Amino acid sequence: MTEADLIVLGAGPAGMAAACQAAGAGLSVLVLDEQPRAGGQIYRDVARAAALRGRILGSDYTGGQALVAALDHPLIAHLPGAVAWRVDPDGTVAFSRAGVAGMARGRRLLVATGALERPMPVPGWTLPGVMTAGAAQILLKASGVVAGDAVLAGSGPLLYLVAAQMVRAGTPPRALVETQGTTDLLAAARHLPGALAGWRMLAKGGALLRELAGAGVPRFRGASAIAVEGADHATAITFDCGGTRHRIPCSTVLLHHGVVPNTQVTRSLALAHDWDAAQRAFRPVRDGWGRTSLSTVFVAGDGAGIGGAGVAALSGRLAALAIAHDLGRICAGDRDLAARPLRVRRALDLAARPFLDRAFPPFRGALAPDDATIICRCEEVTAGDIRRHAALGTLGPNQAKAFSRAGMGPCQGRFCAASVAEILAALQGTSPGRIGTHRVRAPLKPVTLAEIAALADDLPGPGPGAS
Amino acid sequence: MKTAFRDLAAGGASADASEGARVPVSFEGRALLLRAGANLAAELLVAGVMPFRHTPVSGAPRGPFCMMGACYDCLVRIGGVTQQACMIEVAGGMEIAMPPAGPADGGTDD
Numbered sequence: 066m067t068e069a070d071l072i073v074l075g076a077g078p079a080g081m082a083a084a085c086q087a088a089g090a091g092l093s094v095l096v097l098d099e100q101p102r103a104g105g106q107i108y109r110d111v112a113r114a115a116a117l118r119g120r121i122l123g124s125d126y127t128g129g130q131a132l133v134a135a136l137d138h139p140l141i142a143h144l145p146g147a148v149a150w151r152v153d154p155d156g157t158v159a160f161s162r163a164g165v166a167g168m169a170r171g172r173r174l175l176v177a178t179g180a181l182e183r184p185m186p187v188p189g190w191t192l193p194g195v196m197t198a199g200a201a202q203i204l205l206k207a208s209g210v211v212a213g214d215a216v217l218a219g220s221g222p223l224l225y226l227v228a229a230q231m232v233r234a235g236t237p238p239r240a241l242v243e244t245q246g247t248t249d250l251l252a253a254a255r256h257l258p259g260a261l262a263g264w265r266m267l268a269k270g271g272a273l274l275r276e277l278a279g280a281g282v283p284r285f286r287g288a289s290a291i292a293v294e295g296a297d298h299a300t301a302i303t304f305d306c307g308g309t310r311h312r313i314p315c316s317t318v319l320l321h322h323g324v325v326p327n328t329q330v331t332r333s334l335a336l337a338h339d340w341d342a343a344q345r346a347f348r349p350v351r352d353g354w355g356r357t358s359l360s361t362v363f364v365a366g367d368g369a370g371i372g373g374a375g376v377a378a379l380s381g382r383l384a385a386l387a388i389a390h391d392l393g394r395i396c397a398g399d400r401d402l403a404a405r406p407l408r409v410r411r412a413l414d415l416a417a418r419p420f421l422d423r424a425f426p427p428f429r430g431a432l433a434p435d436d437a438t439i440i441c442r443c444e445e446v447t448a449g450d451i452r453r454h455a456a457l458g459t460l461g462p463n464q465a466k467a468f469s470r471a472g473m474g475p476c477q478g479r480f481c482a483a484s485v486a487e488i489l490a491a492l493q494g495t496s497p498g499r500i501g502t503h504r505v506r507a508p509l510k511p512v513t514l515a516e517i518a519a520l521a522d523d524l525p526g527p528g529p530g531a532s
Numbered sequence: 533m534k535t536a537f538r539d540l541a542a543g544g545a546s547a548d549a550s551e552g553a554r555v556p557v558s559f560e561g562r563a564l565l566l567r568a569g570a571n572l573a574a575e576l577l578v579a580g581v582m583p584f585r586h587t588p589v590s591g592a593p594r595g596p597f598c599m600m601g602a603c604y605d606c607l608v609r610i611g612g613v614t615q616q617a618c619m620i621e622v623a624g625g626m627e628i629a630m631p632p633a634g635p636a637d638g639g640t641d642d
Binding site for chain 2: 099100101106117118121148164169181182193194195196197199200204207208209210211212213214215234236261297298316317327343367442444445474475479480505510513
């Protein structure tokens with residue numbers, strides 16, 4: 066069993082910044098990350114790819130190199146390719162690396178597992194050729210692979226960024242099908258942040274839109290009734306816009322309508338969560354340092370509420386300061402002094418969120434899919450299945466899971482839990498916050514029996530040969 | 533096989549020296565030359581492999597969806613173990629197969 070003052074789950078901006086700050090205060094840090102190289106999804110593989118594709122991906126991406134470089138610290142052990150599949154309240158983490166399981170225990174735990182794409186169930190979304198917009202960006206970042214013959218559909222600034230990156234890569238998308246309308250933009254206008262933060266955001270957005278216009282990428286706004294056509298593979302996207310039905314032939318459809326906190330670990334620990342109505346997602350309850358309802362467990366980054374990479378890194382540093390104080394490495398005065406400028410910057414970075422949340426709401430059609438649309442990709446459960454179970458008296462997601470199998474497949478609800486909660490909430494005329502969401506249990510990711518058996522020597526209690 | 537996915541390094545426009553030499557692997561018995569150390573799902577997409585599998589429930593075809601280890605749609609079988617192609621790096625000699633699938637005719641097994 067490896068011991069550390071702090072175990073960080075995830076090597077994205079929050080995890081990397083926290084590890085550095087904690088190591089700087091003299092704490093031993095173990096960083097467990099699923100990916101082969103540090104960076105998280107936002108800075109995926111940045112140490113290698115920045116030099117190769119920095120021009121295409123932009124400075125918001127290449128800026129992540131400093132955080133990755135800072136992981137090289139004598140007090141930080143970074144284990145890439147480590148998939149955590151069980152996290153216990155006492156700080157014990159079971160994980161697998163290349164088929165070999167291991168265990169570690171931290172005096173404090175920081176969950177920095179980032180975000181997941183908000184599931185966007187539309188007819189045909191399970192067809193080969195349909196991916197998330199985030200997936201297309203990951204292909205570009207980590208592999209230098211660009212999706213051709215593509216249409217992007219949904220809402221949110223990521224759609225514009227991915228489209229612009231595809232333009233720079235010499236493979237512009239065929240079209241941008243946007244579900245938000247001008248009324249959303251008008252309603253969002255009163256949330257425009259003041260002065261500098263607002264200007265920066267609008268300037269960035271404007272530059273992306275000019276790139277798309279310059280490349281002649283058609284934009285459809287206020288689209289609804291989105292569907293993907295195809296028998297064995299996507300062949301076209303269809304949608305209503307401006308009173309007509311449109312059909313654009315394409316072999317790739319990239320869906321996105323926002324990201325939501327990845328709460329698999331925090332929910333498996335049965336920590337308190339609440340419903341963020343503005344971001345339409347569950348998030349762990351935490352204080353200004355990121356401390357959760359279990360005092361030894363902290364959360365930072367998008368997994369604590371969507372704020373983006375800048376906010377994530379600042380929140381990671383704040384959590385590390387609180388942890389360093391918990392463990393007696395810094396006094397309260399030094400903690401608070403170091404925290405002050407971080408909090409000021411975090412507030413500035415967060416100023417744009419209310420505008421973005423309101424201007425780019427989730428696609429209504431994917432929150433309330435047609436009965437025939439699959440919502441649980443793993444078990445192929447439709448929205449109609451969930452509604453039928455609800456009509457028989459199913460009140461919550463756990464009951465719906467038992468009856469329908471939605472959430473029981475290998476992804477363990479990562480791409481259906483939000484949909485189930487939305488559907489049940491709509492039927493009961495309430496908010497998903499009152500419906501709740503799936504319980505999550507270990508193993509958090511599939512693990513082989515051989516991997517568990519090989520852990521026997523690490524486990525407390527009677528070991529092999531004791532029987 | 534026709535593919536919509538393009539490798540930017542191919543054609544020498546931005547020669548990618550850090551990406552590995554090509555090594556032989558197979559997918560369902562089909563011989564492929566993929567970049568060693570590269571992301572397996574990305575390499576299979578560029579090679580025109582699709583679908584990656586058929587679902588155990590209905591036999592419907594599936595391919596990569598999230599590319600970040602969350603959705604389990606890119607599952608393949610290597611060395612008898614079903615794994616996420618997007619979480620694996622290419623190694624020479626990999627024999628990749630589709631995991632077992634359910635009824636392709638849309639029937640059920642109950």
